[in-house]
Amino acid sequence: MPSPAPETFAQLERWLDDRGVTEVECLVPDLTGVARGKILPRERFTEERGMRLPEGVVAMSVTGETPLKGPYFDVISSTDVDMHLEPDPSTVRIVPWATDPTAQVIHDCYDRDRKLIPFAPRSMLRRVCKLFEDAGWNPIVAPEVEFYLVSRNNDADMPLKPPIGRSGRRESSRQSYSIDAVNEFDPLFEDVYAYCEQMKLNVDTLIHETGAGQMEINFFHSHPMELADEVFLFKRTVREAALRHDMFATFMAKPIAGEPGSAMHVHQSLVDRESGRNLFSNEDGSPSQAFYWYIGGLQKYIPSAMALFAPYVNSYRRLARFTAAPINIQWGTDNRTVGIRAPIAGPAARRVENRVIGADANPYVALAATLACGWLGIRNRIEPEDECTTDAYLRDYSLPRSLGEAVQLLRENDDLREVLGSEFVTVYTEVKDVEHDEFMKVISPWEREHLLLHV
Known part of the structure; x- marks a missing residue:
């Protein structure tokens, strides 16, 4: 032991x-x-x-x-x-x-x-977790983090490319769940797993995701602070291991045009501290009222929390129709087209998956924000919309489409300001305004390509 x-x-x-x-x-x-x-x-x-x-x-x-x-x-x-x-x-x-x-x-x-x-990310997560602790509940989360392996790129003006694997070739097609595609990078992942074992990071499953060179690592469920620390350290670990194998690892939300973006899907549930019972299930095994209120809170507050889940201008390139990323806050059972998914699970494991969060999100901030949305749902007894049983991509967008819009929604939401802390929301939104203004000073290749001689 x-x-x-x-x-x-x-x-x-x-x-x-x-x-x-x-x-x-x-x-x-x-x-x-x-x-x-x-x-x-x-x-x-x-x-x-x-x-x-x-x-x-x-x-x-x-x-x-x-x-x-x-x-x-x-x-x-x-x-x-x-x-x-x-x-x-x-x-x-x-x-x-x-x-x-x-x-x-x-x-x-x-x-x-x-x-x-109060504006330090770890402090803010502690603040949110204390709300649950004071109620006698333990919040439980399990992140799934996607990332890309890419060839070294020393010129920011040049597009990223998948790295060359053991076969001497680059991936050029979709390789979802391919074992052989993961084995192309065996030497790298042997180091990653060895590093994680030495650091006692509780990583679970490694899979190849849809994009060329896109991977996903799953973490065992635990307390939000423990998982935020582990994701924070894991990102450092993968980047370091990749450099030692002459490639980059990136958690950008949308690093390669034409490929799917990278998410940080977060499974979450609540456990009663005294009984150990999953509060999302009734004693007869059916979904509880708390389960539905939690979903209602996510639906109501995710749009205003988007600047925390999608923190950069690049983040909004991922959230596009038919790209394996959600465009709205529909919820559904075992439905991967929605923003809020309820996986098939027994009563003890009943949980909600927030699929909106990007891999580029700060894990402390993202976990605090998604828990805050659910907490507000339970506190305010917010009923969810009807379950979506069809393709949610055929429905309208209901998420902000840009960082500027998202920052303003967060700034104006008094409920999130109360739960996350006014100091944190003030500092965060002011910093994001600066970041957005800085980005707007850059002229992109698209503008030079299509506007230079045409307007």
Whole structure:
């Protein structure tokens, strides 16, 4: 049996001693899911029991920009004050690809009054999980994360291509669930699984998805914070392993034109802490009222939460009709054309699958947001629309079609602001406005191709 994860700093110290660790990567996920922080010598990590960083470090755009004025500074000090980052001992893992014995530890962010920084993604997920805990419920999630393997690409103006596998050829056709197509990259995935085993990441099934070079990894179900940490670390792991095999791994929502996008489907359910019963099922095994209210909450609030599920301009290229990605918030049993799917399962395993979320979403933010939508559904007793039993692609769009539209919907939704925290929503939407404005300064190849000489 593996030794239990450390729970205290003293246990963490013994864990590091037992493995002869000489350096510690002190990590904190920012709004985009990028790993920020410092690498400390072991002695300094022990002395300081954390680190200090400017609070704005966790509140930047994907290009590292921040707003220059506006409501952002009603939350974040304009004097660039420090926050204190404290290690969460339960997150410690060895860095399997490091030359010297190196550990990585995810940190939580606190202000000078020892309060969690409310706009830090981990803090916000803690806030949402506490709502369920106070009700006596345990939220359970299981993400399925899609990603592409592509050939190294050092020129951002050039389209991405599938990598060359063991056969010496590139994939050029759809290879859904093909075992041989996965085996083309056996050396890479042997490293990925070895790294995951060393890091105690609870990955389950690896499959080849529809796109050329597109893969999916499934995680075992667990508590949202544990799974968010694991997805965060898994993304680092796959990117590192791919580089060592002369290719890139990308979690962009739509990296290759003409190929399907990449999603992070999240299965979710609620368990009563006292009885251990799945709250989505009645005692006779039938779907419970909570199950339907949860779906109703997803249907009502997903459109306003889209900036959290689809956080970049590229994200909305994935959400197109007949592309294996949803375009609306219909729900259905065992129906993969809808945004909210209820898989076939027994009463103990009854769950809801949010198929809207992109692989590019920050796992902490995405899990908090989907749980928040479901929580509001139960709290407000929101009845779902009639179940969709046909092809949902034949119905109208009901999701935002652009980042700008999605950000405005999030900014205006008072219920989500209440559950996620006003500080978080303010900082997030202000940063996304900056990111969108930055993108709009770029002239795309399509514009040069079709507008240059025609208008």
